[in-house]
Amino acid sequence: MADRPKALFTMHARYLSQLFPAPLMDRLEKLVDIDPSLVAQRFDQPEVALALADAEIMITGWGSPRVDRAVLAAAPRLRAVVHAAGTVRHLIDDACWERGLLVSSAAQANALPVAEYTVAAVLLAGKGVFDARERYRADPAFRRREEDPAAGNYGRRVGLIGASRVGRRVLELLRPYDLALTLADPYLDAAEAARLGAELLPLDELLRTSTIVSMHAPDIPQTRGLLDRRRLALIPDGGMLINTARGALVDHDALIAELVTGRISAVLDVTDPEPPPADSPLFHMPNVFLTPHVAGSMGNELERLGRSAVEEIERLTDRRPLAHPVTQSDLERVA
Incomplete structure (x- = not known):
């Protein structure tokens, strides 16, 4: 099709073959004129x-170089960036x-697998599984x-800090369980928190x-540093x-x-720095x-990320609004 956008x-x-396995790549190639053998990791x-x-x-993903002023000057026809991954904060220039x-x-x-991991961690933590494993050993x-x-x-009282995409999905997945769910988020009111299935509380409470x-x-x-020494001591x-x-x-x-005191425990999929130093006590606690x-x-x-990107490109080629747009103002309060 001669009118397919490039x-x-x-x-x-x-990542390309995992994001776009053959059936999904075929679907994409019907929408746009793209060379699957050319995957840019540098623009020079x-x-x-x-x-x-x-x-x-x-069509960007993990490892994409930043799209800055120089790149835009070299791409006069560019009208859309479809990111087949999460945050675009590191990718999109002013x-x-x-x-x-x-x-x-x-x-x-x-957000979906992150929420699933979190729900598993919540339920295992509530059962005391992590501690029991060590004591059983x-x-x-x-x-x-x-x-x-x-x-x-x-x-059990479970408190979520932030009604992000992941936070909302965690609340949705935890709703069927006999838990008392609470939420702290400065952008929400009590009514919206209740609709999500949680009681809105100040962070310290x-x-x-x-x-x-x-x-x-x-x-x-x-x-950054939201949970400092004082707030960690409140747990x-x-x-x-x-x-x-x-x-x-x-x-x-x-x-x-x-x-180190053993007073609380932690499930950490992210750290600062990441990874921790090789001699960090986190590896051995x-x-x-x-x-x-x-x-x-x-x-x-x-593949779920690739499918999301292809569906967005379908909307672009049909001149329909994007389902998952990102705006400059979004980046002031979301990941």
Whole structure:
């Protein structure tokens, strides 16, 4: 079809086949004129420069170089950036907004596995599974039912910090369980929180009253170090902190100081820095379940991100509004 808009992939080439397996790639090629063998990881390659000059749509992903003023000057026909991954904060330059580019993200699709990981962590934490594993290793005669009457999820208070895409999905998935769900978010009112199935609380009160605290706020200047030494100390003894958002939301040194005491535990899929230094005590603490940023899309889940991108391109080619647009003002309060 001669009228298909020209498009260009920009991302780490290793992700392409997982994001766009053959049936999905066939669907994409019916919509746009794109060369699947050309995946730009730099914009200074001659063949990329040629494709960039004609590109109307840029399909980006993890590892894409930043789309800045110089790139836009080399891409006079570019009108949309469709990101087959989560945040575009690192990708989109102010010049993109000045140009009036349409920008879309697969952040909604990427939120799903993060929420699923979080829900699993919440339910396992409530049962005391992480602690029981360590105690069982040390003493095969250990029996949780007899030694910890506080374990269990019936009526357990779970506090979520941030009604992000992930936070909202976590609330939705936890709603059928017999949990008391609370939420802290400065952009919500009590009525909206209630619609999400949670009681809205000030942050300090949420920390004081929740035995499981889960982070879902964006990494923006106002939230960096949000959980500092004072606030971490508010979490009740025996409490659990779950962080699948960004490591910078929690004061790293203050968290380690709390964890060293054994007073609280943590499930950490993100840290600051990431990864932690090789000699970090986080790797060896029995009260820390540490994973290497795996909560987001991985393996066969990447196809969901590619499908989201293809569906957005279908909307573009049909001249319909994007389902997952990102605006400059969004970046002031979302990831």
